[in-house]
Amino acid sequence: MKEKNIIQICFCVSLVGILLFVFFYEADFQKTSISKLIEKEGNKGIVYGEVDYVISKEPTIFIFTNEISVKAFSPKKLEIAQGDKLYLYAESQIYKEEKELFVYRVEK
Amino acid sequence: MILFLLIGIILGIIAGLIPGLHSNNISKIIIFLPFFGTEILVLIIALGITQSFVDFIPSILLGAPDSETYESILPGHKLFLKGRAHEAIALTVFGGILSVAIAILFLPFFIEFIKINTSYFPTIIPVVLLTTLFILVFGEKTRNKKILILFVIIASGTQGLLFKEQIFPLITGYFGLPVLILSKPKEKVKQETKFDISLKNIKESLTGTIGGAIVSIFPGIGNNLAAAIIRTFRQKIKTKNYLVLLGSINTSNFIFSIPVLFFLNKARNGTVIALKDSIFFTNNELFLSITIILIVSGIAGIITLVISKKLLKFSFDFRKIEKIIIFFLIFLVFIFNGFFGLIALFFSTSLGLLTNLVGVKRSSCLASLIIPTLLFYLFF
Numbered sequence: 001m002k003e004k005n006i007i008q009i010c011f012c013v014s015l016v017g018i019l020l021f022v023f024f025y026e027a028d029f030q031k032t033s034i035s036k037l038i039e040k041e042g043n044k045g046i047v048y049g050e051v052d053y054v055i056s057k058e059p060t061i062f063i064f065t066n067e068i069s070v071k072a073f074s075p076k077k078l079e080i081a082q083g084d085k086l087y088l089y090a091e092s093q094i095y096k097e098e099k100e101l102f103v104y105r106v107e108k
Numbered sequence: 109m110i111l112f113l114l115i116g117i118i119l120g121i122i123a124g125l126i127p128g129l130h131s132n133n134i135s136k137i138i139i140f141l142p143f144f145g146t147e148i149l150v151l152i153i154a155l156g157i158t159q160s161f162v163d164f165i166p167s168i169l170l171g172a173p174d175s176e177t178y179e180s181i182l183p184g185h186k187l188f189l190k191g192r193a194h195e196a197i198a199l200t201v202f203g204g205i206l207s208v209a210i211a212i213l214f215l216p217f218f219i220e221f222i223k224i225n226t227s228y229f230p231t232i233i234p235v236v237l238l239t240t241l242f243i244l245v246f247g248e249k250t251r252n253k254k255i256l257i258l259f260v261i262i263a264s265g266t267q268g269l270l271f272k273e274q275i276f277p278l279i280t281g282y283f284g285l286p287v288l289i290l291s292k293p294k295e296k297v298k299q300e301t302k303f304d305i306s307l308k309n310i311k312e313s314l315t316g317t318i319g320g321a322i323v324s325i326f327p328g329i330g331n332n333l334a335a336a337i338i339r340t341f342r343q344k345i346k347t348k349n350y351l352v353l354l355g356s357i358n359t360s361n362f363i364f365s366i367p368v369l370f371f372l373n374k375a376r377n378g379t380v381i382a383l384k385d386s387i388f389f390t391n392n393e394l395f396l397s398i399t400i401i402l403i404v405s406g407i408a409g410i411i412t413l414v415i416s417k418k419l420l421k422f423s424f425d426f427r428k429i430e431k432i433i434i435f436f437l438i439f440l441v442f443i444f445n446g447f448f449g450l451i452a453l454f455f456s457t458s459l460g461l462l463t464n465l466v467g468v469k470r471s472s473c474l475a476s477l478i479i480p481t482l483l484f485y486l487f488f
Contacts, residue, residue: 001305003413006198010205010409017402025399028392029145046145089145107145 029089035068038099043092047101051084064088064101074103084108112147113400116154117407123155124162125415149393152383153366153400160359161408164200165416168193170429183347183354188297195303197416199348201409202305203355206313207320208405210356211363212398218321219367226372229325234485236326237478243337244472257468261475263459268476271452275477277441281456282473283332284437286464288430289457299420309352312345316356323357324364327374327481329474331357336471359405366397 032045049066060078063069072088073095080086086108090101138151168184187196211218225232241261248254264282271278319334335354339345345353362380369380370393441449456473463470 001202001307003198003301003303006202006205006305007410007413010201010406012406013205013208013409014403014406017399017404017406020402021396021399025396026392027146027396028390 034064034066034070034101037090037101038070038092041092041094041099045090047088047090049086049088051080051082051086054080054082060103070099070101072101072103074106078103078106080106109146109150112151113154113404116151117158117404117411119151120155120158120408121162121411121415124159125165146393146396149383149397150400152380153397154404156362156380157359157401157404158408158411160362161201161204161355161405161412162415163358164197164355165412165419168196168200169416169419170426170433183350185291186347187351188299191297191300192303193299194301194413194416194420195305195348196351198303198413199305199309199351200355200358201412202309203313203316203352204359205405205409206310206352207317207356207360208363208401210314210317211320211360212402214317214321215363215367215398218364219371222325222368222371229372230485233326234482237329237482237485240329240333240337240478241475244469244475248468253466253468256466257472260459260463260468260472261479264456264473264476265479267452267455267459268478268480269483271448271455271476272480274445274449274452277445277449277453278456278473278476280437280441281453281458282460282463282476283470284460285434285453285457286460288434289461290464291430301417301420305348309349312349312352313356316353317360319353320357320360320362321364323361324368330477331361333471333474333478336469363401366401367394370394 029044029046032043032047034047034049037043037045037047047064047066049064052063052065052069055061055063055071058077060074060076060080062072062078062080064072072090086106088101088103089105089107090103093100093102138148138155164184168188184193184196187193244261245254245257248257264278267278315338316335319338320331323329323331323334331354334357335350338353339350365380368374369383438450438453441453445452456476459473460470463473
């Protein structure tokens with residue numbers, strides 16, 4: 001096997017990766033806006049904003065704002081305070097007929 | 109995402125080419141950057157995979173050590189002196205790229221295996237580590253060598269306990285400086301860049317991939333020790349086959365460390381530590397990891413061959429370069445680990461020189477990692 005054959009194998013391996021990525025990969029969480037995220041129940045995304053008001057510490061419930069405000073819920077206790085700017089990994093859900101975000105993870 | 113892929117590849121090349129600058133060190137810096145999720149996942153995987161290919165270049169061309177590739181220094185240099193350094197590097201690329209294909213095919217079985225057996229690992233790990241030490245001792249043929257290697261294991265184990273946070277000076281002292289200090293002045297060797305690799309080497313790649321999978325599960329057993337153990341069982345392994353084996357273990361270890369992180373939440377590879385708190389563990393992220401591994405490994409393989417060819421065109425004064433590397437490594441140890449690191453380097457280099465001079469397996473020095481891990485699993 002000569003150098004050009006190894007390069008051909010390398011090329012094929014990369015090509016398989018590119019094809020798999022293009023045809024089958026669908027990102028779970030992509031950056032979006034709060035308004036787009038809450039458009040439909042079950043939407044997942046990463047949203048940036050500010051903690052407007054902390055309603056409860058455990059489970060953590062807070063009002064999250066960026067252009068519009070929405071209630072966010074995390075079953076786990078989050079170390080956040082009013083005024084914190086953060087990214088939320090969240091899923092849109094409807095609770096008691098009100099749109100809110102279920103928070104999976106927080107990045108400051 | 110493409111930007112992070114490119115940055116990862118560039119950082120991987122830098123980490124691979126500069127002796128002593130390991131991707132672990134770069135990933136420690138990345139943790140503090142404001143990236144997370146898929147961004148950091150793509151960056152770290154591109155970095156780790158590229159580095160797993162490129163880091164054979166300094167080991168083979170200069171004899172400069174790296175914690176993941178030091179076993180390649182001797183076989184690599186053997187081919188270097190025959191004017192076939194490029195072939196030596198191509199053999200590691202061949203092993204690496206084949207192991208990517210094999211590892212991806214085996215991945216579903218590997219994931220099932222670690223999911224089912226997670227609870228047994230704390231019991232199995234000390235048994236595997238103890239067996240490894242026994243293999244090292246009884247793998248030596250004469251009684252004198254058995255006693256000598258036992259001494260090295262005890263001494264390096266003690267150093268591992270005394271210098272707990274000094275892995276870089278220890279690895280440099282055991283595997284890097286002794287080779288550079290003891291290397292004979294090399295005459296300029298005309299390097300041939302054409303080669304023909306036998307397809308029989310595929311079976312070495314399969315063995316290496318299995319070795320990489322085992323290394324990714326068990327702490328303390330590095331790529332090089334796994335290669336040394338395989339060599340113990342196969343006394344007549346040829347230099348070329350051994351380089352394919354090393355290339356396979358190095359790359360597959362990184363690949364398998366990703367599902368180990370996803371499903372066991374254990375970072376067995378220094379590079380993936382940066383991912384531990386930065387990504388969201390979903391099947392989609394795992395699928396993304398696999399596609400990035402495939403894309404980057406092909407690119408990294410080609411890059412490694414191109415860089416090797418370009419470097420061999422220059423005429424180096426290797427004796428001068430070796431001296432520069434010796435001082436550079438001592439300087440890096442001082443920068444990363446301070447004065448205490450220099451003390452660790454002094455003792456580890458002494459032990460490394462001893463293993464080289466008396467001719468016992470250098471891998472026995474890895475007892476400095478195995479013994480502290482063993483004690484942790486037995487008593488804590």
